[in-house]
């Protein structure tokens with residue numbers, strides 16, 4: 001087995017965890033001091049019981065004279081229990097608040113780190129997997145801080161105190177009690193070694209189950225549309241069973257080891273009865289001493305019984321820390337430059353200088369060059385999969401170019417502060433995503449402090465004001481996840497309004513009017529002309545959406561094959577004219 005302490009990933013993960021705990025270490029320490037007091041108070045009651053047996057009950061003589069001690073002794077015992085209960089209450093509260101506060105910080109940290117991840121990170125990770133980092137794994141960590149740390153400490157402490165006390169009563173019986181230690185230490189080692197990979201498997205299966213459920217709930221409409229419920233249930237059952245089996249697999253380990261700890265614990269009683277009994281009979285030990293040792297016995301027993309469970313919890317905790325850490329520690333490739341060269345706001349000039357972009361050696365864009373002045377409208381036409389969205393992704397620096405450079409206002413985007421760059425761009429993505437919020441909230445997303453008039457202005461520009469006003473709650477209408485309840489074209493127009501609301505220097509409309517009718521689209525085209533200072537990129541499949549652009553780029557297979565105005569491109573032999581004639585033909589046949 002790999003030695004844990006030498007495993008650098010494990011070490012780094014633990015350091016990461018400790019950074020969060022460190023903020024609350026004093027709270028945790030005070031809690032542990034209180035636990036220590038509680039544990040030490042455990043010495044008192046057995047002592048008193050020993051006194052009662054030897055001095056009060058004794059051999060039956062003189063009971064009446066010594067009866068006076070009894071009420072004091074009982075009051076002391078009750079008082080001691082009361083103090084312990086109060087201390088325990090306070091320590092529990094300390095551990096609880098410490099764990100909740102730490103978890104708050106940790107969730108926040110993990111969430112921040114997730115928001116900084118690259119697009120490529122989200123291409124590789126499933127939402128459900130990432131969700132389980134924030135839920136199941138966090139719970140295991142909280143449980144460790146709120147319960148496992150102090151339980152391990154308390155149990156070790158109880159065990160040591162009990163041993164010391166037993167040794168102080170009689171070293172021979174102490175030694176006999178210690179005989180079980182090597183056995184339980186060996187069992188601890190074995191259990192810990194066997195259970196670790198099982199917990200790793202549990203975490204993987206849990207993530208997988210979560211991811212599956214998340215994907216199916218999100219894609220529920222597709223499942224229904226294809227009447228694939230049974231098929232999906234079958235697949236879910238496989239995931240579900242895999243998770244159950246992983247849990248059972250781990251359970252098999254502890255059901256095997258926990259009884260061994262139990263047996264070790266009950267051995268202690270046997271040893272006491274045997275060794276203590278013989279010593280009592282021989283007069284080497286008083287009955288009171290035997291009662292004292294017997295009353296300490298639970299303090300030896302309990303840790304032995306608990307150890308199996310605590311190892312379980314500890315391993316669950318380390319697995320979860322490692323899992324979260326591996327997700328968090330993945331550094332984003334797209335980061336802020338150390339010395340940004342940009343101004344506070346961008347103006348909107350865009351240049352692609354011999355840009356190539358490859359994914360795993362596969363060329364997506366091939367030597368793309370063009371230059372756009374501030375305030376120009378650029379149309380982009382190209383077959384599906386030709387690389388149009390990729391060009392836009394590079395302007396926003398969602399990915400970095402493999403070769404060449406993308407310049408905004410003459411500055412390489414890699415030298416620009418990311419926030420300034422992206423804040424200056426209004427992007428209406430091809431795949432519209434609306435938040436579960438009101439329409440107003442969705443449109444105002446880029447500038448939540450804007451007025452309702454500004455929201456209405458943006459909606460009017462996107463020709464959305466009409467249908468929004470007709471809704472019973474108007475701008476206060478809540479649109480569900482992904483804007484359910486709205487038509488495709490309506491969603492697109494809200495996304496368009498959202499993109500132009502903050503009057504960004506660069507507006508990117510990626511196929512944003514594909515789902516709206518021709519009439520609405522021509523209205524939107526007219527409105528967009530009012531954006532005089534903004535550089536506007538319009539990606540579209542319809543010539544009607546592009547023909548008024550200052551310049552039109554034709555993208556074929558990751559290359560720009562044609563560039564010019566509508567007039568120029570229609571006169572040229574090429575993809576643009578083919579599409580134009582095709583669409584014109586369709587229009588004529590429709591109107592004929």
Ligand SMILES: Nc1ncnc2c1ncn2[C@@H]1O[C@H](COP(=O)(O)OP(=O)(O)OP(=O)(O)O)[C@@H](O)[C@H]1O
Nearest residue numbers: 123359364382383384385386387388389390391430
């Ligand atoms: N993250 C990615 N990883 C690997 N390949 C990608 C990635 N993103 C896009 N591609 C590939 O790059 C090519 C261009 O994709 P892009 O999305 O730019 O096309 P597009 O012109 O916008 O198409 P559409 O008109 O269908 O939106 C496609 O072949 C696509 O499969």
Ligand SMILES: [Mg+2]
Nearest residue numbers: 388389390430
């Ligand atoms: Mg696209």
